[in-house]
Amino acid sequence: MFTVFEALGSKLQGVFDRLRGRGALSEADVNDALREVRVALLEADVALPVVKDITAKVRERAVGQEVIRSIQPGQMVVKIVHDALVDALGGKDAAKGIDLAAASPVPILMVGLQGSGKTTTSGKIALRLRGRERKKVLLASLDVHRPAAQLQLETLARQAEVTSLPIIAGQTPLQIAQRAMETARGELYDVVILDTAGRLAIDDALMDEVAAVKAAVKPHETLLVVDAMTGQDAVNTARAFNEKVGVTGIVMTRVDGDARGGAALSMRAVTGAPIKLLGAGEKLDALEDFHPDRIAGRILGM
Amino acid sequence: FTKRKLDDEALEELEETLISADLGVAASQRIVAGFRRTRFGREATDEEIKSALAEEIAAILTPVAQPLEITPGHAPHVVLVVGVNGTGKTTTIAKLSEQYRAQGLKVWMVAGDTFRAAAVEQLQVWGERTGAHVVAPAKHGADAAGLAFDALRDARAAGADVLLVDTAGRLHNKTALMDELRKVVRVLKRHGEAVPHSTLLVLDATTGQNAVSQVRVFKEMVEVTGLVVTKLDGSAKGGVVVALAQEFGLPVHAVGVGEKAADLRPFEARDFARSLVGLD
Ligand SMILES: Nc1nc2c(ncn2[C@@H]2O[C@H](COP(=O)(O)OP(=O)(O)OP(=O)(O)O)[C@@H](O)[C@H]2O)c(=O)[nH]1
Ligand SMILES: Nc1nc2c(ncn2[C@@H]2O[C@H](COP(=O)(O)OP(=O)(O)OP(=O)(O)O)[C@@H](O)[C@H]2O)c(=O)[nH]1
Ligand SMILES: [K+]
Ligand SMILES: [Mg+2]
Ligand SMILES: [Mg+2]
Numbered sequence: 001m002f003t004v005f006e007a008l009g010s011k012l013q014g015v016f017d018r019l020r021g022r023g024a025l026s027e028a029d030v031n032d033a034l035r036e037v038r039v040a041l042l043e044a045d046v047a048l049p050v051v052k053d054i055t056a057k058v059r060e061r062a063v064g065q066e067v068i069r070s071i072q073p074g075q076m077v078v079k080i081v082h083d084a085l086v087d088a089l090g091g092k093d094a095a096k097g098i099d100l101a102a103a104s105p106v107p108i109l110m111v112g113l114q115g116s117g118k119t120t121t122s123g124k125i126a127l128r129l130r131g132r133e134r135k136k137v138l139l140a141s142l143d144v145h146r147p148a149a150q151l152q153l154e155t156l157a158r159q160a161e162v163t164s165l166p167i168i169a170g171q172t173p174l175q176i177a178q179r180a181m182e183t184a185r186g187e188l189y190d191v192v193i194l195d196t197a198g199r200l201a202i203d204d205a206l207m208d209e210v211a212a213v214k215a216a217v218k219p220h221e222t223l224l225v226v227d228a229m230t231g232q233d234a235v236n237t238a239r240a241f242n243e244k245v246g247v248t249g250i251v252m253t254r255v256d257g258d259a260r261g262g263a264a265l266s267m268r269a270v271t272g273a274p275i276k277l278l279g280a281g282e283k284l285d286a287l288e289d290f291h292p293d294r295i296a297g298r299i300l301g302m
Numbered sequence: 303f304t305k306r307k308l309d310d311e312a313l314e315e316l317e318e319t320l321i322s323a324d325l326g327v328a329a330s331q332r333i334v335a336g337f338r339r340t341r342f343g344r345e346a347t348d349e350e351i352k353s354a355l356a357e358e359i360a361a362i363l364t365p366v367a368q369p370l371e372i373t374p375g376h377a378p379h380v381v382l383v384v385g386v387n388g389t390g391k392t393t394t395i396a397k398l399s400e401q402y403r404a405q406g407l408k409v410w411m412v413a414g415d416t417f418r419a420a421a422v423e424q425l426q427v428w429g430e431r432t433g434a435h436v437v438a439p440a441k442h443g444a445d446a447a448g449l450a451f452d453a454l455r456d457a458r459a460a461g462a463d464v465l466l467v468d469t470a471g472r473l474h475n476k477t478a479l480m481d482e483l484r485k486v487v488r489v490l491k492r493h494g495e496a497v498p499h500s501t502l503l504v505l506d507a508t509t510g511q512n513a514v515s516q517v518r519v520f521k522e523m524v525e526v527t528g529l530v531v532t533k534l535d536g537s538a539k540g541g542v543v544v545a546l547a548q549e550f551g552l553p554v555h556a557v558g559v560g561e562k563a564a565d566l567r568p569f570e571a572r573d574f575a576r577s578l579v580g581l582d
Pocket of ligand 5: 391392393415421468469470471
């Protein structure tokens with residue numbers, strides 16, 4: 001069976017083979033190839049406006065280069081597409097982890113839609129910072145909405161062998177955040193990870209709530225946690241969260257699934273924020289660094 | 303209202319509207335192609351065009367819009383709830399419980415996610431809130447199949463009408479986890495071939511084209527009998543449901559429109575279709 005990447009390559013090759021018999025290829029001929037590129041990106045869930053930007057860039061590069069005279073124009077266009085995706089995902093040397101270059105305790109705020117993986121990712125980041133970076137980490141759940149959410153984070157903290165802020169029933173998210181920062185200052189923590197309840201970008205009350213937390217705590221990192229299976233709505237979500245709380249990085253979860261992950265491209269394009277980490281499983285050690293070329297290949301079905 | 307001609311450009315815009323609602327390229331093209339055949343070149347207002355397109359989509363969805371029928375005579379009717387991680391399985395169980403309790407039925411729940419942190423406690427809170435009895439595992443990581451088997455035996459003895467079985471979220475491409483789920487079904491069947499009477503796959507409306515692969519695999523592995531689509535209160539439209547209806551024809555029983563127990567609605571083909579094209 002073809003991988004989709006091969007399929008795109010051979011589809012494009014087919015387009016060029018058909019045209020070759022006619023002699024010189026025109027710019028219009030490149031459009032046929034671009035239609036195949038468009039379909040491939042849409043099937044990978046890249047959002048439509050982002051697909052348009054990318055195909056425009058590919059057209060520019062394809063027309064300017066020797067695609068037309070090359071022996072395998074299909075493969076050459078695939079390479080141009082791949083390179084354009086890598087650029088759009090932050091370029092070859094994009095692998096940036098979490099930035100801790102700030103005065104301790106460094107607050108990290110986790111935000112995103114319901115069920116995207118915020119709480120699990122909070123636990124994963126805590127484990128990584130404690131182990132690899134030898135940091136003293138405090139986990140705090142600001143989720144007063146979902147049943148047993150605070151208990152979930154407390155359990156994960158125990159598994160990661162870091163401290164979680166004692167649960168006090170009846171406190172607001174803002175009060176919990178302030179208590180977390182006070183505790184962290186008093187007990188000399190290096191990092192405070194603030195897990196928040198899932199919320200819809202169009203839920204004004206909940207978006208205001210997290211904006212208030214942000215204003216009070218001034219997190220050094222605000223990480224938007226998104227599911228790799230996300231479809232076209234990725235652009236709306238990313239834009240709304242970025243406008244309301246200013247996203248400094250993106251974590252894409254469930255890359256252990258078989259989704260092509262086009263949302264990565266959409267989110268990055270809309271926010272300009274780097275994709276910092278990938279979630280690749282339910283266990284706390286399933287956290288990976290982000291490599292643009294791997295995700296580009298995945299989006300193209302490599 | 304200004305009328306415009308339904309030309310190539312207008313049709314392309316419609317196709318883009320559908321793609322942006324997650325219908326996928328193939329389904330969007332198919333629907334617009336049908337539209338081209340019957341209406342190309344005519345003059346209409348934007349509103350008229352969109353309404354007509356919504357009707358076309360509603361015709362695809364109407365056959366799958368079927369409520370989940372509970373047969374109290376099964377005593378209890380067993381509903382197994384499955385899906386990938388975080389889609390809203392546990393919350394949907396709470397919503398179903400709320401609905402059946404309001405009909406005066408006796409509802410039991412099984413905390414079959416014995417794995418994820420605080421998953422059992424999450425369901426226990428929902429049991430308390432909706433007045434359902436919750437069967438919980440004795441310890442973390444206990445065998446979900448055995449738990450469900452015992453729960454059905456006890457629910458039967460207690461005269462429950464409905465048994466809602468929660469399961470851990472699992473990605474459909476993980477063979478070991480899917481085998482575990484098959485085991486739950488196999489062991490439940492020792493109570494009778496018809497058990498579970500319903501197997502619901504819970505899909506998140508935010509999901510794009512991967513939903514097709516989720517349905518294909520879960521259907522093959524555990525004979526899914528119907529779908530529930532959650533998080534439709536958000537900006538995502540859930541258009542992949544149209545592609546799913548065309549490819550699998552599975553009933554869509556209900557939609558989730560919020561995080562509370564009362565936030566479950568019947569799947570209304572026409573309303574859903576109108577929202578997909580940006581009406582209402
Ligand atoms: N396979 C897989 N599952 C994941 C990953 N990250 C999180 N999960 C699972 O996804 C589900 C939801 O994760 P949570 O961490 O509870 O998500 P959340 O964003 O905190 O959810 P809310 O607080 O309800 O908004 C759980 O079943 C997790 O185990 C991942 O990278 N891969
Ligand atoms: N806005 C909205 N949120 C929902 C809806 N259904 C569920 N949620 C939220 O989505 C998150 C995940 O829901 P759960 O019911 O825990 O999902 P799950 O499928 O059981 O998750 P795992 O067991 O971890 O796989 C929670 O924050 C829920 O409150 C819905 O219809 N609308
Ligand atoms: K919606
Ligand atoms: Mg959470
Ligand atoms: Mg659950």
